[in-house]
Amino acid sequence: MKRLFTYRLCLIGFKRKGFDRVYSYTLGESAGASAEQVRKDFSIFKITGNKRGGYKIDELLSAIEDIIKHQEDQYMIIVGMGNIGRALVQYKRFKLRKMIIVASFDVDPSKQSKRWNIPVLPMEMLEDIIKKFHVKIAILAVTEISAQDVANRLFDLGIKGLLNFAPIILKTPDDVVVNNINLCDELESVIYYTQKVLE
Amino acid sequence: MKRLFTYRLCLIGFKRKGFDRVYSYTLGESAGASAEQVRKDFSIFKITGNKRGGYKIDELLSAIEDIIKHQEDQYMIIVGMGNIGRALVQYKRFKLRKMIIVASFDVDPSKQSKRWNIPVLPMEMLEDIIKKFHVKIAILAVTEISAQDVANRLFDLGIKGLLNFAPIILKTPDDVVVNNINLCDELESVIYYTQKVLE
DNA sequence: TCATGTTTGTGATATCATTCACATATAAAA
DNA sequence: TTTTATATGTGAATGATATCACAAACATGA
Structure with a gap:
């Protein structure tokens, strides 16, 4: 696959x-x-x-x-507007693949501006947006401290697929798919294999 | 592993x-x-x-x-200061793991400011920096159009490990390690398996 | 101190993934 | 049209990974 x-x-x-x-x-x-x-x-x-x-x-x-295949547009949300969240919000390639980020969320009110092409909303609006757009997929880019709490909330609200950038293995219901991307680990793995190749 | x-x-x-x-x-x-x-x-x-x-x-x-293990600090560079490059430059977690980004590079002079904690340099300075810090690992975050060219240049300058964010499979020498991260594919894979779980 | 229940460590076994080998189809050249 | 060299498609063989099953070790409580 x-x-x-x-x-x-x-x-x-x-x-x-x-x-x-x-x-x-x-x-x-x-x-x-x-x-x-x-x-x-x-x-x-x-x-x-x-x-x-x-x-x-x-x-x-x-x-x-x-x-x-997913011929139809897939509506998605991003939670956490840190470095990674901001990069993903602006990432143009998603649109070409029919992956539409309808909104992003952050606890920090100072980040809730409309500087980006996509609104940054307070966490209280999660439910509204998820219900409104029937969002099933979310990107999690919050700190590892709050990741599990936020994830639980997303699962409660019906999120079934998660791309998780927080460096933590989440506890998840059986009917939820999680894909973890840990940037440090990916880099570390490059370092590891590079050292190996160089004997 | x-x-x-x-x-x-x-x-x-x-x-x-x-x-x-x-x-x-x-x-x-x-x-x-x-x-x-x-x-x-x-x-x-x-x-x-x-x-x-x-x-x-x-x-x-x-x-x-x-x-x-890599007890010593690992010096690294980032090439490409687009959305992803900028996010990674600011990503704090690398430092905790002894992965030090010494400089970043971009062809676009308008990006070569010192707004970030790490200098953004023109491509001409690649060689200087790589030699000076004995850099062996690089992060590639340029467009897929220029990715292969930039990669070749990096390999010529002695880069042996690459974390590649460009959506392209690079042609690489045998003694070079490449780890590809394709954000669209990662998301698409979440969508795929989510649809499967939901029957 | 001894008995006991729990957890490790690891051969043996089963499952899954890759490579091999070759019959079969066919585009292209004669 | 016929020949031929070249790719595919796929069972069989091999190799890699994961699971099973169980003996050995040892914390814990009586």
């Missing part, structure tokens, strides 16, 4: 370079997987190519889109 | 809550792994607990630190 996203990325790259076909070998090379891996992955999802001719990039891309 | 970071996170959490011991079951529960998994992981790294008494959190933590 993770690889599907990588393939898509590579395919977009190939398309930009003017190709209209790829071979499992080419794609694998660029995505960091073996050719067989690529073909197996596709066969699992019943994506089929052309013997001898490889895969047509456009067909492949739309097949992948179908699997990852 | 990935789990080691998760364990550390959980252990810090337990410590904050006042515990001084954990059991494989407790830790696994909180880290999203089975108890056996936790013990196996530890046994691989020769981390040993106390039968019946579990593991002492402090000992465990320092054992994990030893494995992930």
